[in-house]
Amino acid sequence: MTSTFLPDKRTGPDVARTSPAAKPARGRARRRLLNWLTAVGFQVPALVLFIGLVILPMLFALYAAFFRWGGFGMPSDYTGTDNFTRLFQDDVFLGDLWRCGVLIVLSLALQLPFALAMAVALNQRLRGRAVYRMLFFAPYVLSEAITGVLFSMIFAPDDGLADHVLGSIGLGGIGGEWFADPSYVMATLFLVMTWKYFGFHMMLYLAGLQSVPAELTEAALIDGAGPWQRFRNVTLPLLAPTLRISVFLSVIGSIQLFDLVWVITQGGPDHHSETMAVTMFQYGFKRYQVGYASAISVVMFGICLVFALAYQRFVLRRDLEGATTTMRGDGK
Amino acid sequence: MGDRALSRRGFLAASAAAGLGMTALSACGGDSDGGSSDGTTTIEWWNISTTQPTKSVWAGLAKKFEAQHPKVKIKIVQLENDAYKSKMTALTASGKLPDIFHTWGGGVLQQQVDAGLVEDLTDRTEPWADGLLSVAKQPYLLDKKTYGIPFDIGMIGFWYNKALFKQAGITTPPTTWSGFLDTVRKLKAKNITPIALAGKEKWPAMYYWAYLAMRTAGIDALQKADENKDFSDPGLVQAGQHLKDLVKLQPFQKGFLGASYSTPTGQAATMGNGKAAMELMGQWAPVVEADAGKGLGSNLGFFPFPAVDGGKGAITEVFGGGGGHALRKGAPQAAVDFLKFFASEATDLELVKKTGVLPVVPAAESALSDPNTKAVQAQLKGATGFQLYLDQAYAPAVGQEVNDSVTALIAGSKSPEQVTQSITKTAKEA
Numbered sequence: 001m002t003s004t005f006l007p008d009k010r011t012g013p014d015v016a017r018t019s020p021a022a023k024p025a026r027g028r029a030r031r032r033l034l035n036w037l038t039a040v041g042f043q044v045p046a047l048v049l050f051i052g053l054v055i056l057p058m059l060f061a062l063y064a065a066f067f068r069w070g071g072f073g074m075p076s077d078y079t080g081t082d083n084f085t086r087l088f089q090d091d092v093f094l095g096d097l098w099r100c101g102v103l104i105v106l107s108l109a110l111q112l113p114f115a116l117a118m119a120v121a122l123n124q125r126l127r128g129r130a131v132y133r134m135l136f137f138a139p140y141v142l143s144e145a146i147t148g149v150l151f152s153m154i155f156a157p158d159d160g161l162a163d164h165v166l167g168s169i170g171l172g173g174i175g176g177e178w179f180a181d182p183s184y185v186m187a188t189l190f191l192v193m194t195w196k197y198f199g200f201h202m203m204l205y206l207a208g209l210q211s212v213p214a215e216l217t218e219a220a221l222i223d224g225a226g227p228w229q230r231f232r233n234v235t236l237p238l239l240a241p242t243l244r245i246s247v248f249l250s251v252i253g254s255i256q257l258f259d260l261v262w263v264i265t266q267g268g269p270d271h272h273s274e275t276m277a278v279t280m281f282q283y284g285f286k287r288y289q290v291g292y293a294s295a296i297s298v299v300m301f302g303i304c305l306v307f308a309l310a311y312q313r314f315v316l317r318r319d320l321e322g323a324t325t326t327m328r329g330d331g332k
Numbered sequence: 333m334g335d336r337a338l339s340r341r342g343f344l345a346a347s348a349a350a351g352l353g354m355t356a357l358s359a360c361g362g363d364s365d366g367g368s369s370d371g372t373t374t375i376e377w378w379n380i381s382t383t384q385p386t387k388s389v390w391a392g393l394a395k396k397f398e399a400q401h402p403k404v405k406i407k408i409v410q411l412e413n414d415a416y417k418s419k420m421t422a423l424t425a426s427g428k429l430p431d432i433f434h435t436w437g438g439g440v441l442q443q444q445v446d447a448g449l450v451e452d453l454t455d456r457t458e459p460w461a462d463g464l465l466s467v468a469k470q471p472y473l474l475d476k477k478t479y480g481i482p483f484d485i486g487m488i489g490f491w492y493n494k495a496l497f498k499q500a501g502i503t504t505p506p507t508t509w510s511g512f513l514d515t516v517r518k519l520k521a522k523n524i525t526p527i528a529l530a531g532k533e534k535w536p537a538m539y540y541w542a543y544l545a546m547r548t549a550g551i552d553a554l555q556k557a558d559e560n561k562d563f564s565d566p567g568l569v570q571a572g573q574h575l576k577d578l579v580k581l582q583p584f585q586k587g588f589l590g591a592s593y594s595t596p597t598g599q600a601a602t603m604g605n606g607k608a609a610m611e612l613m614g615q616w617a618p619v620v621e622a623d624a625g626k627g628l629g630s631n632l633g634f635f636p637f638p639a640v641d642g643g644k645g646a647i648t649e650v651f652g653g654g655g656g657h658a659l660r661k662g663a664p665q666a667a668v669d670f671l672k673f674f675a676s677e678a679t680d681l682e683l684v685k686k687t688g689v690l691p692v693v694p695a696a697e698s699a700l701s702d703p704n705t706k707a708v709q710a711q712l713k714g715a716t717g718f719q720l721y722l723d724q725a726y727a728p729a730v731g732q733e734v735n736d737s738v739t740a741l742i743a744g745s746k747s748p749e750q751v752t753q754s755i756t757k758t759a760k761e762a
Contacts, residue, residue, distance in 0.1 A: 068761075156587070157586045157587030177589070177590065179587075179590040181590075266533075268739070282732070286728065287728050287729035288728045289761075
């Protein structure tokens with residue numbers, strides 16, 4: 001692109017000599033117009049789809065959030081910020097926020113370290129490690145709905161596989177009502193989420209570990225660093241970009257969690273496993289209070305947006321530098 | 333938690349798009365104007381009979397009608413239950429409904445009537461509709477006008493395991509709530525799980541509160557509460573207290589709060605496999621019990637929901653609902669003829685025999701053979717009052733809130749007063 005804007009040293013003198021200077025200039029202008037038209041031509045179809053199917057509905061949801069609207073016709077009953085004030089007085093929604101926080105903390109404190117440990121273990125020379133990698137990654141490939149059905153059967157009280165296994169190894173006392181118990185439903189759900197998603201994060205870390213140069217670890221070894229020191233001071237810092245991305249995906253995933261919960265518990269028992277997306281679905285598609293549901297979606301979107309922007313600005317900035325096109329003046 | 337970000341965002345957008353979609357869909361409303369130059373009238377018939385054998389039986393009936401009326405063509409449009417509901421929502425918004433369409437009556441039909449989209453059938457069907465089972469017509473009777481003709485009717489009641497009752501020394505099913513609580517105690521004493529309940533799905537829990545409310549406060553109170561958006565009637569609070577008395581006995585199966593209705597570990601299977609003594613469910617219960625579990629065969633019995641001492645309602649008042657057909661405003665006479673044909677004794681006999689519905693034409697009773705179905709039919713025939721399923725009678729938000737609050741009561745997180753307060757609050761917001 002730069003060449004278009006730089007003076008062409010070879011044609012420069014020619015332009016001065018050939019009397020009507022217009023010809024090459026017109027050629028350049030035409031080329032620029034052509035370039036521009038090509039760009040537009042390629043972008044229009046995607047842009048139309050993106051605006052029509054993503055941007056407009058989003059704007060419409062934002063608009064609908066200020067109405068009491070049942071989904072029939074166009075919204076007309078303007079209620080100002082009522083939906084939002086109601087939202088933040090709703091125990092279920094406040095509970096959603098709390099549970100979302102709990103899930104994020106649990107994921108970051110347990111699931112990701114577990115995935116990291118598995119990745120480090122499987123990065124060693126190990127018999128059949130390809131098989132292990134595949135096995136641990138397999139749950140991620142399953143659809144959420146299938147996972148949900150599977151685990152509601154496994155954790156069925158008394159009759160489920162979990163209770164049978166625990167009973168047969170003499171730990172029957174641990175088994176209980178699993179998803180049916182308000183105090184344990186989140187723990188059980190987190191167990192399923194870990195089973196489903198740790199393999200994905202493990203794969204990310206494995207890929208990251210592959211790019212840690214062996215010479216560095218070797219050098220540390222020669223300098224007398226123990227295994228923990230090598231991991232802490234060599235591997236981990238070099239893995240940091242991967243970790244940061246994995247944390248980002250994990251947090252966004254927690255905020256938007258829907259299908260697993262919907263299939264397994266529908267948010268129950270008594271709202272104890274409800275997430276923001278589940279509440280939104282309940283109001284939008286079961287109660288037909290679409291305005292209120294839109295308000296929930298707007299808040300969810302807001303949380304995701306603020307988090308994503310802040311995270312990119314403060315945490316990912318270093319990783320993204322160079323990876324994306326910047327509009328820096330020097331163009332180098 | 334994986335890279336679900338993209339698809340989740342897609343989901344969010346889709347939810348928002350649903351709003352736009354509805355508006356867009358309205359543009360493609362049916363072009364259901366029949367009539368062509370050669371004098372044939374084409375009638376569109378929208379129904380939800382997508383499963384066999386009903387699907388082919390209904391298609392056969394349409395053929396039969398066409399044979400009797402050479403100038404009429406029937407175009408059947410079949411949609412699965414949920415798809416039908418959303419499509420109808422869009423069509424209602426667009427202001428044009430199909431000639432003949434499936435309806436459950438109650439709140440949704442009322443909405444369509446209020447929008448001026450439904451034909452008043454009171455006079456046009458009077459001569460022949462009089463003979464139909466009176467409870468079956470209730471859901472479509474709005475402001476004393478007939479807006480639909482039933483083809484199916486059913487009700488909720490207790491299904492019980494005779495063998496388990498015998499084991500606990502119970503000879504006759506209870507007829508009062510205190511007697512019912514005694515029954516539960518006797519079963520518990522023998523280590524039998526008294527009741528199977530699908531707590532995850534909430535609507536089966538709502539049945540208990542609804543019936544108790546009918547028995548204590550009465551049907552009128554339930555209707556008045558909805559009209560006035562005020563559910564604080566002391567009788568309705570009392571209903572919650574009676575339910576709480578039952579919950580205190582811990583009558584439900586282990587893990588009932590997480591149980592579904594028709595899955596292999598759900599309510600119907602628990603009942604069908606003989607692991608619980610009772611369930612409060614509709615006339616379809618025996619079929620689902622045998623499908624999800626083993627089924628109880630002749631060990632299965634039916635008894636109506638008990639009366640509450642000192643309450644306003646009688647044991648003969650039923651809670652239920654069914655299926656019917658309504659016509660769009662200005663539908664051709666052929667559509668009325670079809671409704672008449674569909675509610676004739678010959679058709680109903682075929683429907684009862686082949687598709688397992690309960691008869692709406694009293695004479696079609698002869699096609700019933702199963703003693704339990706006969707018991708349900710007898711209860712329906714002798715009904716002195718009728719209340720439509722609350723989630724169909726009320727606006728969707730109110731219906732859902734009833735389900736939600738009653739489940740919370742059973743889970744122990746809401747008091748009977750809080751249940752009525754929550755429902756009132758939702759009714760006022762909706």
